[in-house]
Amino acid sequence: MNISDNIVSLKGVGPKTAALFAKLNVNTINDLLRFYPRNYLKYDEPCDINVARVGERVAIEASIQTYVDIKKIRKLTLVTCMVKDGTGQVKLVWYNSPFLKQMFHIGQTYVFVGNLSVRNNQLTMEHPEYYTHEQYNNMKMSMQPIYPLTIGLSNKTVTKCVKAALPLISSVEDNIPEAVIERFALMPLESAINGVHFPSDFDSMLECRNRLVFDEFFIFLAKMAMIREHTVKVANNYVINDFTYTDKFIADLPFELTKGQQTAINDIKNDISGLTVMNRLIQGDVGSGKTAVAEIAILTTVKNGYQAAFMAPTEVLAKQHYSALSKDFEKYDINVELLVGSTKLSEKRRIYEDLKTGKIDVLVGTNALIQDKVIYNNLALVITDEQHRFGVRQRAKLSEKGDEPHVLVMSATPIPRTLAIIMYGDLDISIIKDMPTGRKAIKNCVVGPKYRPTAYKFMKEQIDAGHQIYIICPMVEASENIEAENVIEYHERLKEYFPSNVNISFLHGKMSADEKNAIMDGFNNREIDILVSTTVIEVGINNPNATVMMIENAEKFGLAQLHQLRGRVGRGEAQSYCIMLCSSENKDALDRLDILNKSNDGFYIANEDLKLRGPGDFFGVRQSGDMLFKLGDIYNNADVLKMANEAIEYLKKEGYPLESLTDKNTAVYL
Numbered sequence: 001m002n003i004s005d006n007i008v009s010l011k012g013v014g015p016k017t018a019a020l021f022a023k024l025n026v027n028t029i030n031d032l033l034r035f036y037p038r039n040y041l042k043y044d045e046p047c048d049i050n051v052a053r054v055g056e057r058v059a060i061e062a063s064i065q066t067y068v069d070i071k072k073i074r075k076l077t078l079v080t081c082m083v084k085d086g087t088g089q090v091k092l093v094w095y096n097s098p099f100l101k102q103m104f105h106i107g108q109t110y111v112f113v114g115n116l117s118v119r120n121n122q123l124t125m126e127h128p129e130y131y132t133h134e135q136y137n138n139m140k141m142s143m144q145p146i147y148p149l150t151i152g153l154s155n156k157t158v159t160k161c162v163k164a165a166l167p168l169i170s171s172v173e174d175n176i177p178e179a180v181i182e183r184f185a186l187m188p189l190e191s192a193i194n195g196v197h198f199p200s201d202f203d204s205m206l207e208c209r210n211r212l213v214f215d216e217f218f219i220f221l222a223k224m225a226m227i228r229e230h231t232v233k234v235a236n237n238y239v240i241n242d243f244t245y246t247d248k249f250i251a252d253l254p255f256e257l258t259k260g261q262q263t264a265i266n267d268i269k270n271d272i273s274g275l276t277v278m279n280r281l282i283q284g285d286v287g288s289g290k291t292a293v294a295e296i297a298i299l300t301t302v303k304n305g306y307q308a309a310f311m312a313p314t315e316v317l318a319k320q321h322y323s324a325l326s327k328d329f330e331k332y333d334i335n336v337e338l339l340v341g342s343t344k345l346s347e348k349r350r351i352y353e354d355l356k357t358g359k360i361d362v363l364v365g366t367n368a369l370i371q372d373k374v375i376y377n378n379l380a381l382v383i384t385d386e387q388h389r390f391g392v393r394q395r396a397k398l399s400e401k402g403d404e405p406h407v408l409v410m411s412a413t414p415i416p417r418t419l420a421i422i423m424y425g426d427l428d429i430s431i432i433k434d435m436p437t438g439r440k441a442i443k444n445c446v447v448g449p450k451y452r453p454t455a456y457k458f459m460k461e462q463i464d465a466g467h468q469i470y471i472i473c474p475m476v477e478a479s480e481n482i483e484a485e486n487v488i489e490y491h492e493r494l495k496e497y498f499p500s501n502v503n504i505s506f507l508h509g510k511m512s513a514d515e516k517n518a519i520m521d522g523f524n525n526r527e528i529d530i531l532v533s534t535t536v537i538e539v540g541i542n543n544p545n546a547t548v549m550m551i552e553n554a555e556k557f558g559l560a561q562l563h564q565l566r567g568r569v570g571r572g573e574a575q576s577y578c579i580m581l582c583s584s585e586n587k588d589a590l591d592r593l594d595i596l597n598k599s600n601d602g603f604y605i606a607n608e609d610l611k612l613r614g615p616g617d618f619f620g621v622r623q624s625g626d627m628l629f630k631l632g633d634i635y636n637n638a639d640v641l642k643m644a645n646e647a648i649e650y651l652k653k654e655g656y657p658l659e660s661l662t663d664k665n666t667a668v669y670l
């Protein structure tokens with residue numbers, strides 16, 4: 001057996017299981033060994049129901065009181081029953097698991113483990129795990145890996161398969177040069193992988209994990225160093241130095257540019273009129289006005305006779321940019337087009353043609369822009385918005401579309417400068433520090449579920465004053481389907497609460513692009529008063545008339561993500577509000593939210609967040625919200641990032657051929 005063999009060659013892994021693994025991009029034995037747990041569970045002593053903490057994962061030992069009830073709600077099958085111990089009772093809820101009716105009978109006692117919440121005044125546990133007393137005793141106090149799953153593939157199966165692959169662990173290829181392993185005293189890769197799957201205790205798991213995070217960062221930085229080496233030498237093929245229209249456009253803007261915007265624009269002007277190609281990051285907090293900077297760069301490029309491409313991470317955002325550009329460039333005779341996944345085929349063909357002939361000046365879109373079929377005429381500028389949502393490879397692929405075009409990337413990720421220099425090693429950085437004048441600071445509050453009716457009443461007043469509202473629904477970990485159901489259900493309950501002239505609509509990730517676009521149009525045209533949504537609206541959306549953002553289960557989000565969500569309001573002149581509804585009484589959760597409550601400054605928040613975190617906070621909430629790394633998180637693992645950077649610097653000094661590292665197939669999503 002070989003490490004690169006398909007996992008079906010493992011004992012106990014059949015073609016069915018292998019097919020499910022394939023959905024998770026696990027094909028070979030190597031993939032399986034590199035398929036890391038997303039978290040670990042500790043199984044504590046069960047506690048009495050009356051002292052079990054709401055908002056937390058708890059174990060209770062309780063007996064079944066009622067027949068198991070099965071109900072169908074749309075596509076969901078809901079399985080419920082009541083259990084109790086000597087101190088209280090809890091309602092158990094499972095989704096799409098009708099077989100449980102055969103499992104559970106009145107009077108039986110099990111240990112149930114899950115998150116405790118209060119629904120309709122009733123203690124509820126959703127999708128609890130269940131164990132007999134004896135099974136539970138065997139697991140108690142150990143650390144169990146939890147893997148990312150797909151429907152049909154259970155955690156037990158994944159665990160079993162990983163165990164079956166362990167004998168081959170010594171054949172996993174180590175990507176780190178011997179010299180670095182020695183110099184930085186890295187533990188053997190084998191032990192690290194083993195210890196991440198099946199840790200003996202928390203501290204050793206962290207140590208093992210750090211070795212793997214180091215690997216991710218190391219390869220990433222090696223690639224960055226290569227890109228950098230390439231770009232600093234590239235001559236400017238598109239010297240752009242006629243700024244007549246640029247100045248006119250700026251003078252015609254309905255507002256004064258902030259200092260930060262002006263500096264960014266000057267940096268860009270210097271770059272594109274200079275000797276080498278531009279590679280610049282514009283970093284500015286949410287709402288700092290990065291789009292205007294992008295517009296000015298695009299207009300300048302087009303008015304010097306070239307094409308520009310503008311890439312956004314979601315269709316909704318791409319469409320918003322397209323509308324804004326079309327409108328703002330109206331007087332400037334610029335042909336803007338939109339290309340996204342849902343664009344009709346005939347329309348796509350026309351766009352490909354017009355792009356090739358140069359009839360189109362600006363193409364706005366999603367990663368549809370980087371498909372092979374898309375060929376430009378004289379592409380001189382590529383911009384990616386919300387860069388943290390893309391991999392470096394996607395950014396590179398867009399720039400490969402032209403002959404070394406200028407590159408501008410925009411990010412709101414409030415990453416401290418020291419880390420930014422490492423992470424964006426291949427880019428020059430302009431930072432927009434100031435917010436447009438006339439903005440009122442967003443007013444925040446962190447409240448419990450009891451406050452909900454008050455919040456609704458407040459929303460009604462805001463709607464009567466002509467404003468609009470976002471509500472972000474509780475996140476459900478189980479699946480996207482349930483998340484969608486949740487949003488729909490919430491929106492229906494809300495409809496009962498508000499008078500019928502209040503228009504309430506919803507948005508979730510399972511909707512088609514057309515449906516999403518229609519909803520966003522409705523919201524932007526002020527036809528919708530309240531938009532209930534999952535985090536799909538998180539990035540970039542701009543409706544300055546929206547003044548309230550309410551986030552249910554705020555404790556379940558990372559601070560950076562909350563900050564992004566909050567950034568959807570406070571974009572106009574009116575006073576805006578962010579209501580963070582916290583369903584947990586956990587002190588750490590409240591302390592974290594308090595950081596956001598006190599400050600609207602993304603950089604400050606990121607720094608405070610780092611200070612508050614202990615080594616135990618690695619899981620659950622991913623701070624950066626970006627998916628560059630499987631394990632590594634630039635905030636949580638800042639130390640490891642710095643160490644990996646030192647390692648690269650060291651190799652560069654030694655004249656080590658970095659290019660030999662860059663074709664390594666690692667966890668990095670480049």
Ligand code: ADP
Pocket residue numbers: 255256257258261284285286287288289290291292412436437540542544571
């Ligand atoms: P972000 O940096 O989050 O992408 P946007 O570019 O979407 O922010 O800008 C947010 C809002 O601020 C938009 O409505 C935009 O028109 C407005 N805006 C941008 N720059 C200024 C400015 N200098 N003065 C006033 N409003 C501005």
Ligand code: MG
Pocket residue numbers: 290291385540
């Ligand atoms: Mg933006």
